[in-house]
Amino acid sequence: MLAVGAALSYDNPADTSIWVLVVPMLLLAINLVAAIISNPRINRRGGLLVFHIGLLSIVLLVAIGRLTYMEGHVEIISGSELSRDLLSEVRSGPLHDGAFDDVKFVQGPYTVEYRPQMMRGLTHSYVAIPDGQGGWSEAVVGDDRPLVLEGYRFYTTFNKGFAPILSWLDEDGQVIETGAIHMPSYPLFDFKQSNSWTPQGGDEIKFWLQLETGLKVEEAWVLDGRNATGTLVVNVAGNRTELQPGQSVKMAGGSLRYERLTTWMGYKLFYDPTLQWLFMAAFITIAGLGVHFWRKISAEPLGLDNASGSKNNRAKDSVATSNSVAV
Amino acid sequence: MTELPWLYAGVTAYALAALTAMVGVGRLGAMATSPSLSVASDSQRNNERLVLSLMAAGVVLLVITLAERWMRIGHGPFVNLFELLISQLFSLGLVYTVAYWRIPVLRTTAVVVLPLMGVLAIWVLALEPSDSVFPPTYHNPWLWAHVGFGKFFLAFCLVGTGLAGVILLRGSAFFSNLFRHLPDNVILDKLAWRFMLLALVFDSLMLTAGGIWAQDAWGRYWAWDALETSSFLNWLLLGGSIHARTTYNVPLRLGAILIISVFVFAFITYFGTPFYSQAAHKGVI
Numbered sequence: 001m002l003a004v005g006a007a008l009s010y011d012n013p014a015d016t017s018i019w020v021l022v023v024p025m026l027l028l029a030i031n032l033v034a035a036i037i038s039n040p041r042i043n044r045r046g047g048l049l050v051f052h053i054g055l056l057s058i059v060l061l062v063a064i065g066r067l068t069y070m071e072g073h074v075e076i077i078s079g080s081e082l083s084r085d086l087l088s089e090v091r092s093g094p095l096h097d098g099a100f101d102d103v104k105f106v107q108g109p110y111t112v113e114y115r116p117q118m119m120r121g122l123t124h125s126y127v128a129i130p131d132g133q134g135g136w137s138e139a140v141v142g143d144d145r146p147l148v149l150e151g152y153r154f155y156t157t158f159n160k161g162f163a164p165i166l167s168w169l170d171e172d173g174q175v176i177e178t179g180a181i182h183m184p185s186y187p188l189f190d191f192k193q194s195n196s197w198t199p200q201g202g203d204e205i206k207f208w209l210q211l212e213t214g215l216k217v218e219e220a221w222v223l224d225g226r227n228a229t230g231t232l233v234v235n236v237a238g239n240r241t242e243l244q245p246g247q248s249v250k251m252a253g254g255s256l257r258y259e260r261l262t263t264w265m266g267y268k269l270f271y272d273p274t275l276q277w278l279f280m281a282a283f284i285t286i287a288g289l290g291v292h293f294w295r296k297i298s299a300e301p302l303g304l305d306n307a308s309g310s311k312n313n314r315a316k317d318s319v320a321t322s323n324s325v326a327v
Numbered sequence: 328m329t330e331l332p333w334l335y336a337g338v339t340a341y342a343l344a345a346l347t348a349m350v351g352v353g354r355l356g357a358m359a360t361s362p363s364l365s366v367a368s369d370s371q372r373n374n375e376r377l378v379l380s381l382m383a384a385g386v387v388l389l390v391i392t393l394a395e396r397w398m399r400i401g402h403g404p405f406v407n408l409f410e411l412l413i414s415q416l417f418s419l420g421l422v423y424t425v426a427y428w429r430i431p432v433l434r435t436t437a438v439v440v441l442p443l444m445g446v447l448a449i450w451v452l453a454l455e456p457s458d459s460v461f462p463p464t465y466h467n468p469w470l471w472a473h474v475g476f477g478k479f480f481l482a483f484c485l486v487g488t489g490l491a492g493v494i495l496l497r498g499s500a501f502f503s504n505l506f507r508h509l510p511d512n513v514i515l516d517k518l519a520w521r522f523m524l525l526a527l528v529f530d531s532l533m534l535t536a537g538g539i540w541a542q543d544a545w546g547r548y549w550a551w552d553a554l555e556t557s558s559f560l561n562w563l564l565l566g567g568s569i570h571a572r573t574t575y576n577v578p579l580r581l582g583a584i585l586i587i588s589v590f591v592f593a594f595i596t597y598f599g600t601p602f603y604s605q606a607a608h609k610g611v612i
Contacts, residue, residue, distance in 0.1 A: 003563050009551040119460045143463040144543040155546040270546040278548070282535040286528060293524045302514055302521075 002028060025059050032056040047292030054285025061274040061281055067093040070100070070271040074154065076107040077163055077180050078225065078262045087269070098271050103149045105129045106136065110160065110265055112223040118187065123156045125265055152271045159266030161186035161193075162209060162225065164232050165259040168199060169248065176254065182264055183209050187223065190215065202253060208233040209261075225263030232258045328456050330395035334413060337388030338448045341420065344381035345441035347374060352438050356505035375427075375434050382424040382441075389417040405474060406459035412451040412598070414474075415481065419444055422482030423489075432518065435509055436489030439496070443485065450598070469540035476533035481593055483526035484565075488590040490519035491583035498580065516579050519586055520572055526589070527565050534562060557596035565589045 001024035008020045032052055035042055042048050072090035076082060082105050106128040113121035123142035129149065131137040141147040147154040163180040170176050183193045193209040210231040215221055232243045234256065241249040248257035272278075351374030358370070392413055393404055404410035423440055426433050494512050496502035509515065537558075538548035549555060568585040571577055577585070 003560055006551070006556055006559050006563070010556045011551070011553050115460065120463060122463050122466070144467040144540075146543065146546065153546060268546045270542075275542065275548070279535065279539055282531075282538070286531045286535065289531065290528050293521075293528065297521060297524075302517055 025063065029056060029059045032059070045292060045295075047288045047290070047295060050288025051285055051292060052288075054281055054288055057281040058278065058285065061278045065093075065272045065274040065278065067095040068097070068271075068273055069093045070096050070098060070152075070269065072269040073157075073159075074267045074269055075159075075182060075264050076267065077165075077182075077264045078107050078109055081106045090269075092271075096271070098152065098273070099150050100152060100271075103152050105147065105149060105154075107265060108138070109224070109226050110142070110156070110263065112160070114187075114221045114223065116218055116220055118217055120158060125156050146270075147267075151273055152269060154267040154269055157266045157268050158188065159185045161189075161264055162211060162228065162230060163262050163264045164207065164209060164230065165262055166197075167257045167259055169255045169257060171254060173255075178259070180262065180264070181207055183207075185266070186211070186213075187215055199253070202251070203237050205251075205256065206235040208235070225261075228261065228263075230261040232261075234258075328396075329399060330392045331456060333388050333392040333395055334451070337385045337392055337416070338452065340381050340385035340388055341416070341441065341444060341448060344378050344385060345437070345445060347381060348378045348434075348437035348441055351375065351378065352435055352505060355435075355508055375431075378434070378437055379424065379428055382420060382427065386417060386420045386424055389413060389420065393417060400458050402459075402461035402465075405465055405470065406461060407457060408598075409451060409454045409456055410459060412447055412454070415478070415597075416444060416447050416451065418478035419447070419482050419485055422479065423486060426486050430518075432510060432515075433486065433489065435506060436486070436493055439492035440485055440489040443488065447598070464544035467540050467543055469536050469543065472536035473533055473540050476529045476536055477597070480526050480529040480533050481597065483522045483529060484586075484590040484593055487519040487522035487526065487586045490515045490522070491586035494519070494579055494583040495587070512579050516582055520569070520582070523565065523569060523586055523589065527562075527569055530558075530562050530565055534558060554596065554600045557592075557600060561589070561592045561596050564592055 002021075005020040005024045008016050032055055036049065036052050036056065037043070042052050070090065070092040072087045074082065074086050075088070076086055082103060084101060108126035108128060110123065110125040112123045115121055124140050125142050125147075127139050127141060127147055128136040129139050129147070139147060141154070142156045162183045164183070165178065165180050167178040168176045181195050181197060183195055186193065190211070193211060194207060196204050196206045198204045210233060211228060212230065213223060213228040215223075234241045234243060234249050236251055243249060243258040245258055245260045248255045351371060354374070355371050393410075396410065396413075397403055404414035423444075427437065493502075493506055493509065494515055497506055497512060537555075541550070542548040568589055571585070572582055
C-alpha cells in the first residue's frame with residue numbers, strides 16, 4: 001500500500017490525496033507496534049529492536065511534522081523588517097503553534113553571482129538579526145545556508161528583483177503614504193519590469209522601470225542592487241513621464257514622488273519542529289540496522305573454507321576457494 | 328575535452344578485464360574435467376591476477392578522467408548524465424575491484440558484473456560529452472555524503488547481482504558446468520544477501536543524507552520528485568526483499584530474481600530518471 005501511495009505521489013501530481021500516504025503510514029505504524037510487542041525475533045535482538053522502534057519513530061515524527069508545519073513565501077524590501085503581512089502562499093498544519101510573530105530580521109542588500117549565459121551562482125543575502133542584547137548583528141544567508149530564527153527557516157530563492165519606493169503627496173506637498181512597487185523577478189523578467197497601482201478614488205497608474213544593472217549575458221556578472229540605477233516611467237491615462245529618484249509627477253488629487261530604487265528578496269519559509277529529531281531518529285535507526293547485521297554476520301560465518309562446489313567438483317583447489325572468506 | 332582519451336583508456340581496460348575474465352572462467356570450466364589440477368590452478372591464478380590488474384588500471388584511468396575534467400570545468404561529477412556515468416563507472420569499478428581482490432569466491436562473478444558495467448560504458452561513450460554548470464545549492468558537504476553512500480549502495484547491489492546472476496545461470500547445463508568450481512548455491516545466496524543487507528544500510532544512509540542536503544538546499548527534506556519517489560520505492564523493494572528472505576523460505580532462484588530486481592530498479596532510478604529529468608533533481612536546481 002505504501003508503495004502504491006508513493007507511486008501515486010510520483011512527481012507531485014496536484015490531484016493526489018494525502019490519504020494515499022497517510023493510510024499506509026498509519027497501517028505501517030500499527031504493524032510496527034504489533035511486531036515490536038509480539039515478535040521475539042525483533043524484541044529480543046537489540047539492533048533489530050532499535051531499527052524497528054526507529055522506523056516507528058520516523059513515521060510518528062513525520063506525522064507530527066505534517067500536523068505542525070508551516071510553509072510560505074515572503075517578499076521583503078531591503079531595509080525593511082519582516083512582518084506577518086508579508087507572508088504569501090501560506091500552508092500550515094492544523095496544530096501549528098510556532099512563534100512566527102517573535103521572528104525578527106531586517107533585510108539588507110544582497111548580491112547574486114551570474115556566470116556567462118545567465119547561469120545563476122551564489123547568493124549572498126545580508127540580514128540584521130537581534131543579537132539578544134537589544135541590538136542587531138549581521139548574518140549572511142543564501143542558497144544552502146538558510147536564516148533560522150525561532151525554528152523558522154528562510155531560504156533565498158531565484159525570485160528577487162527591484163522595487164521603486166514611491167510617496168503619494170497631497171496638494172500641500174505633505175506625504176500621505178510611502179510604499180514600494182515590487183517589479184517582476186529580475187533578471188528572469190528583465191524585459192517586462194512593469195507593474196501598476198491604483199490609488200483610492202484615482203486612475204490606474206502604470207509603471208515601467210528602465211534598469212541599468214551592468215547585465216551582460218555573455219559575461220560573468222554580479223547582481224547588486226546598490227550598483228543599479230533605474231528610470232521610472234509613469235503612465236496615467238496616456239500621459240507618460242520619466243522620473244529619476246527625487247523627482248515627482250503631478251496627478252489628480254496630489255503628486256507622486258519617486259524616492260529611490262531598492263531591491264526585494266523572495267524567501268521560501270519552512271517550519272517543522274521535528275527536523276532535528278527526525279534526522280537523529282534516522283541515524284539511530286540505521287545504526288540499529290548496522291549493529292544487527294554486524295552481529296548476525298559475526299555470529300554466522302559463511303564457512304567458505306570447507307565449501308565445495310557440485311558433487312563432481314574437481315577444481316575445488318582453485319584460487320576461488322583456496323582462501324578463507326570473511327564477509 | 329582533455330579527459331576523453333583517459334575515459335577511452337579506462338573503458339578499454341574494463342573491456343579487456345571482462346574478456347579476460349570470460350576466457351578464464353571458460354577455461355576453468357573446461358579444465359574442471361582435466362586431471363591436471365595444479366596446472367588449472369596456476370593458470371586460473373594468473374588469469375585472475377590479470378583481470379584484477381586490468382580492473383585496477385581501469386579504476387586509475389577513470390580517476391584521471393574525473394580529475395582532468397574536474398580541473399577543466401571546476402567542479403566534481405555531480406550534475407549531468409555524462410559525468411554521473413563516468414563517476415559510477417569509477418565507483419562501481421573500485422568497489423568491485425576491492426571485492427574481487429579480497430573475496431576470491433566472487434571472482435567468477437566478473438563474467439556477470441563486468442558486462443553489466445559494460446552497459447554503462449557503452450552508454451557513456453554514446454553520450455555527447457557536454458560540460459555542466461554547478462548549481463549554487465550543490466556547495467554543501469551533505470551532497471558528498473549523499474552521493475558517496477549512494478555509490479556504495481549501488482556497488483553492493485552490483486556485487487549481489489553478480490552472485491545472483493551466477494545462481495540463475497547455473498540453471499542451465501552449460502553454465503552449471505562452467506561454474507562447478509564455485510561453492511554451492513546456498514552459500515552464494517547467503518553471500519549475495521549479505522551484500523544486499525549492506526546495500527540496505529547504505530541506501531538508508533543515502534536517503535537520510537539526501538534529506539539533510541535537500542533541507543538545507545531547497546527548504547524541504549522530501550518532495551516526492553521523480554528521483555526521490557523512485558529512490559523510496561527502491562528502498563521499499565530492497566527492504567521488502569530482505570524481509571521476505573529473512574522471514575520466509577524463499578527459494579534460491581526467486582531470491583536471486585529479487586536481488587536482480589532491486590539492482591535493475593536502482594539502475595532505472597539513477598540512470599533512467601535523467602532521460603526525462605536533465606538534472607539529477609529536476610526543478611530544484
